[in-house]
Structures are given as structure tokens and as C-alpha cells.
Amino acid sequence: VNSDKPSNFNASLVKVDRGDPRYAELAGRGSRRFAGNPDHVYVVQSTEQVVTAVQAAVKEERRLAVRSGGHCFEAFVSAPDVRVVIDMSMMNDVYFDPQRHAFAVEAGARLGEAYRKLFLGWDVTIPAGVAANVGVGGHVVGGAFGFLCRKHGLAADHLYAVEVVVVDESGVAKAVVATREPSDPNRELWWAHTGGGGGNFGVVTRYWFRSPGADDETEPSRLLPAAPATVLTFKAEWSWEHFDERAFVRLGRNYGAWCELNSDVDAPGCDLYSSLFLYRKQLGKIELRGIALGAVDDGLFAEHLAAINDGVGVHGTHEAQRRTWLSHVFNPFPGIPMGEEDATFKLKDALLRKRYSDAQLAVAYQHLTRTDVDLAGGSLGMTTYGGQTNAVAPDATASFHRDAILTTSCSAGWVDPHDEGKCLEWVRRFYAELFASTGGVPFGKAAAGALVNHADADLADPALNTSGVPFSAIYYGENYPRLQRIKSRWDPLNVFRHALSIR
Ligand SMILES: Cc1cc2nc3c(=O)[nH]c(=O)nc-3n(C[C@H](O)[C@H](O)[C@H](O)COP(=O)(O)OP(=O)(O)OC[C@H]3O[C@@H](n4cnc5c(N)ncnc54)[C@H](O)[C@@H]3O)c2cc1C
Numbered sequence: 394v395n396s397d398k399p400s401n402f403n404a405s406l407v408k409v410d411r412g413d414p415r416y417a418e419l420a421g422r423g424s425r426r427f428a429g430n431p432d433h434v435y436v437v438q439s440t441e442q443v444v445t446a447v448q449a450a451v452k453e454e455r456r457l458a459v460r461s462g463g464h465c466f467e468a469f470v471s472a473p474d475v476r477v478v479i480d481m482s483m484m485n486d487v488y489f490d491p492q493r494h495a496f497a498v499e500a501g502a503r504l505g506e507a508y509r510k511l512f513l514g515w516d517v518t519i520p521a522g523v524a525a526n527v528g529v530g531g532h533v534v535g536g537a538f539g540f541l542c543r544k545h546g547l548a549a550d551h552l553y554a555v556e557v558v559v560v561d562e563s564g565v566a567k568a569v570v571a572t573r574e575p576s577d578p579n580r581e582l583w584w585a586h587t588g589g590g591g592g593n594f595g596v597v598t599r600y601w602f603r604s605p606g607a608d609d610e611t612e613p614s615r616l617l618p619a620a621p622a623t624v625l626t627f628k629a630e631w632s633w634e635h636f637d638e639r640a641f642v643r644l645g646r647n648y649g650a651w652c653e654l655n656s657d658v659d660a661p662g663c664d665l666y667s668s669l670f671l672y673r674k675q676l677g678k679i680e681l682r683g684i685a686l687g688a689v690d691d692g693l694f695a696e697h698l699a700a701i702n703d704g705v706g707v708h709g710t711h712e713a714q715r716r717t718w719l720s721h722v723f724n725p726f727p728g729i730p731m732g733e734e735d736a737t738f739k740l741k742d743a744l745l746r747k748r749y750s751d752a753q754l755a756v757a758y759q760h761l762t763r764t765d766v767d768l769a770g771g772s773l774g775m776t777t778y779g780g781q782t783n784a785v786a787p788d789a790t791a792s793f794h795r796d797a798i799l800t801t802s803c804s805a806g807w808v809d810p811h812d813e814g815k816c817l818e819w820v821r822r823f824y825a826e827l828f829a830s831t832g833g834v835p836f837g838k839a840a841a842g843a844l845v846n847h848a849d850a851d852l853a854d855p856a857l858n859t860s861g862v863p864f865s866a867i868y869y870g871e872n873y874p875r876l877q878r879i880k881s882r883w884d885p886l887n888v889f890r891h892a893l894s895i896r
Contacts, residue, residue, distance in 0.1 A: 427470075432455060519618075585883070645749055682729070739805050
């Protein structure tokens with residue numbers, strides 16, 4: 394039943410060329426920053442169509458890239474030399490597959506729809522990302538962290554199998570299924586899809602999810618974490634005008650210290666997920682957003698906020714509201730835009746094992762209060778990490794970073810394309826100075842590297858990364874040589890490549 398094609402299925406492969414009314418919609422879908430100029434876009438609806446599209450591109454020697462949700466931080470799909478785009482957005486089914494005894498999610502599904510179907514159909518979920526429009530296709534292969542990761546690990550930790558269209562050394566495209574079963578000869582390809590990053594090995598057509606340890610469960614509703622019925626969503630806000638450097642550093646130190654104390658694998662604080670948005674002073678405010686699970690009252694949030702406020706001396710406001718799971722996932726941070734249409738930004742990511750030092754927070758203060766640049770959309774964001782994410786060994790999946798307690802980012806956002814230059818200059822300098830003691834990149838004892846899902850092509854650019862630490866070490870640590878072996882086995886012609894792809 395589940396493998397039946399939906400009624401709107403078009404058995405002919407849709408090929409959209411320049412001049413087709415759909416071209417403008419599809420060529421650069423997902424980003425206002427990167428336009429994209431492919432010769433054509435294939436809109437695929439089945440694995441067979443993906444094989445046909447990949448085969449045609451390889452035969453014609455046109456560089457190809459695949460797009461699912463269009464939420465890439467970089468121009469990996471919209472690079473000027475990409476001649477063919479495979480658009481997965483019509484392949485978006487979510488269903489229980491009795492043969493594999495796992496939940497199948499097609500690559501073109503958006504997270505919001507996956508959450509909705511898994512919840513309404515079976516009362517389960519995957520602990521994936523926070524923005525409902527992110528595509529499952531490019532997201533899960535990058536590890537995928539979100540609201541529930543402190544409680545349940547990464548989405549990739551629950552990946553049972555993956556179907557991928559690959560190209561062999563003779564240039565022949567074919568679909569393969571790789572599972573985590575120890576006896577599976579394709580197991581390494583499954584492993585690569587638990588954190589190796591999108592656009593590296595082939596075109597993922599579907600993922601199957603079943604939690605490790607749930608293999609013997611017979612009930613589908615016990616194969617994945619239960620979705621929370623409700624969550625407490627909270628927000629706190631402080632006005633920038635009351636902050637001096639001392640108060641700012643104290644706030645940042647308190648937040649990091651809370652994470653240091655509350656991010657052990659089974660810490661009760663892992664029922665809470667939050668982000669502290671230290672916006673530029675020009676924007677006028679500092680914000681905390683997040684959710685607390687489980688508790689019927691707001692005790693965990695109250696403790697979290699009290700710890701963050703301790704000794705800061707700036708009065709803020711706060712509010713909390715109990716919301717259903719789906720109303721939360723479709724609008725997680727009311728008032729903060731999360732759609733790809735808003736994605737004109739540069740984000741530079743860093744995972745931390747320890748909180749930012751006071752000296753680093755002083756650097757942040759300086760950049761966030763700089764008055765010689767006119768730039769409202771800049772920030773340092775800090776988000777809780779750790780918990781069950783750190784219960785997995787670094788080599789058990791391709792997501793290497795299993796000892797971080799914070800995921801943080803310097804980011805700049807803009808509306809007018811003319812502002813791009815000054816925004817990039819500001820955010821690059823901020824990041825470089827924040828990590829000045831380790832050559833301008835997050836590496837060493839306190840910083841653990843960065844998330845490959847938060848791709849930053851600067852790290853592979855020798856003009857911008859002068860640290861001597863290669864991007865591969867920052868994203869993959871000691872897992873990189875294994876990923877390279879898998880890459881040469883499964884994509885020997887390097888068909889799937891981009892600025893940060895596995896060499
Ligand atoms: C607003 C926003 C919020 C985000 N929140 C989170 C978050 O909470 N947690 C988190 O972990 N990340 C988050 N991300 C990052 C996101 O996970 C990555 O950008 C991810 O790669 C996006 O996948 P996509 O399919 O939407 O993007 P796309 O632009 O379609 O693809 C991104 C990359 O993956 C490749 N790719 C896409 N589809 C496939 C496929 N089917 N097979 C193989 N490769 C493929 C592309 O070629 C490209 O290299 C967020 C991004 C944005 C813009």
C-alpha cells in the first residue's frame with residue numbers, strides 16, 4: 394500500500410529548461426543570495442527518475458547538484474558551473490515501511506511535514522532541526538541537531554537505512570540501499586550518511602528511521618522517540634541600552650556556565666533547549682528563546698533564567714506559553730523569520746566544549762557594539778548542545794563531535810544586496826578575532842570544531858582560513874580518512890562535489 398504512487402504522480406520525468414515558466418522558481422530555489430543558472434532542472438518523483446536524471450547529466454558531462462529543501466548556507470547547488478539541478482521537492486512522502494520495519498521519509502520532505510506525519514500517524518518523531526522548511530534530504534546526512542537533541546541525540550543517530558543513487562567508475566548510475574546492519578556490505582555508505590554532509594556521495598532518495606535499540610520492538614509507535622504532546626516555549630528579552638561590557642560578559646558567562654553544568658548525557662537540564670541571541674546593539678535587544686519538555690510547570694525555565702540573570706543587574710522581561718508540539722514546530726520562535734525566503738545571511742559556526750572565556754566575550758562585546766559599521770542584522774548566537782548527542786562514540790556515526798556543550802555562530806544578515814560586502818567583512822573579522830588564539834578557527838581544547846550542516850566555505854579558502862587547520866579537521870576530525878575511503882568507493886568519478894565536499 395505504502396509504495397503506491399500518489400495520485401498526482403507524473404510518470405514522465407519533468408525537465409525544466411530556461412524559458413519554461415517553472416525555471417525561475419526552480420533554478421535558485423531556497424536562497425536570495427545565490428541565483429543559480431543551470432541549463433535545466435529535473436523535477437523527480439521516483440528513484441527511477443533520479444537514476445535517469447543522474448545518468449543523463451553524467452553522459453552529457455554536465456556538472457550536477459541535488460536540491461531538497463534549498464536551505465544550504467552556501468552556493469553548493471547554485472554554483473555558476475552547476476549545469477543540472479535535480480530537484481527533490483515532489484518526492485516528499487512519509488510512511489511506515491513494514492518490510493524494513495522503519496519509517497521512510499523521502500528526501501524532498503520538509504521537516505515540518507515529516508514531524509506532522511510522524512506525530513499524527515504514530516505519535517513519534519525524529520530529533521531533527523528547528524526550521525520547518527528545511528529539507529530532510531540535505532539535513533539528515535549532515536547529522537541534524539534540534540530541539541530534542543539533548544534528549545534524544547541527532548536525527549542521524551536514528552537512521553536505519555538510506556537509499557542513494559550513486560555513479561560507479563564506469564559512469565553508470567544506479568540506486569543502492571545501505572543499512573546499519575553489521576552484515577550489510579553497503580554499511581559504510583549508511584555510515585557516511587550519518588554526518589558526512591550533503592552533496593558528497595550521491596542523491597539520497599529516502600531515509601528510513603528506527604532508533605538503535607528498538608530493533609526488537611513490534612509496534613511502530615515504539616520504533617522512534619515519542620513526540621512531546623506539549624512543550625513550554627519561552628522567551629526572555631533585555632534592552633541593550635542597559636548593558637555595559639561587564640553586564641554583557643556576565644550574561645554570556647552565565648549562559649555558558651549553565652551549559653557546562655547541565656549538558657551531561659542524562660542531566661535533568663537536557664529537558665531544556667535554548668538559544669541566546671546576542672544581537673548587535675544597533676538592533677536594541679538581546680533575546681533568549683527555547684523550549685522545556687516534560688515539566689507541567691515552568692520550573693526548569695525559571696531556574697535557567699535565574700542562572701542566566703545572576704549578577705547581571707539588568708532587568709528584562711519574560712514570558713512562557715504551553716503549546717502543542719505541532720504548533721511549536723511550525724512556528725518555533727514567533728517573530729523570528731525561519732523561511733528560506735529570508736535566507737540572505739552568512740553564518741560562521743563553532744562548537745564549544747567549554748563556555749566562551751571572558752576575553753572572547755569582550756571581543757564579542759566590541760563587535761556587537763561597533764558604531765563604525767551600519768549593520769542591524771549581526772549577532773552572536775549560542776545554543777544548548779550536548780546531552781544525548783554526546784552519548785554516542787565519535788566513530789559510531791560520521792558525526793564526529795560528541796563532546797560539545799554549545800553550538801554557537803557569528804552571523805550577519807542583510808536585505809539589500811549592496812550590503813553583502815560590509816556584512817561579510819564584519820562577520821569574518823568578528824569570527825577571526827573570537828578564535829584568534831587558535832588561528833581564527835574554532836579548534837583546540839575549548840572549541841570542538843563546527844557542524845557540517847552549517848556549511849562555511851571560508852574554511853576551505855586558503856585566503857580566509859590561514860590557521861593551518863584544514864576544513865576537514867574542523868568538520869570531521871578523525872572521521873575524515875574513513876569518509877575519504879567511502880567517497881572513493883562510492884563516488885570514484887567525484888560527480889558529487891562542491892566547495893566543501895570530501896576530497
Ligand atoms: C533557517 C535554517 C534553519 C536551520 N536549522 C538547522 C537546525 O536546526 N539543525 C541543523 O542541523 N541544521 C539546520 N540548518 C542547516 C541545514 O540542516 C542545512 O543547510 C541542510 O543542508 C539543508 O538541507 P536542505 O535539503 O534544506 O538544503 P539544500 O540546499 O537542498 O541542500 C543542502 C546541501 O545538501 C545537498 N543535498 C540536498 N538534498 C540532497 C539529497 N537528496 N541527497 C544528497 N545531498 C543532498 C545539496 O546538494 C547541498 O550540498 C538550518 C538552515 C537554515 C537555512
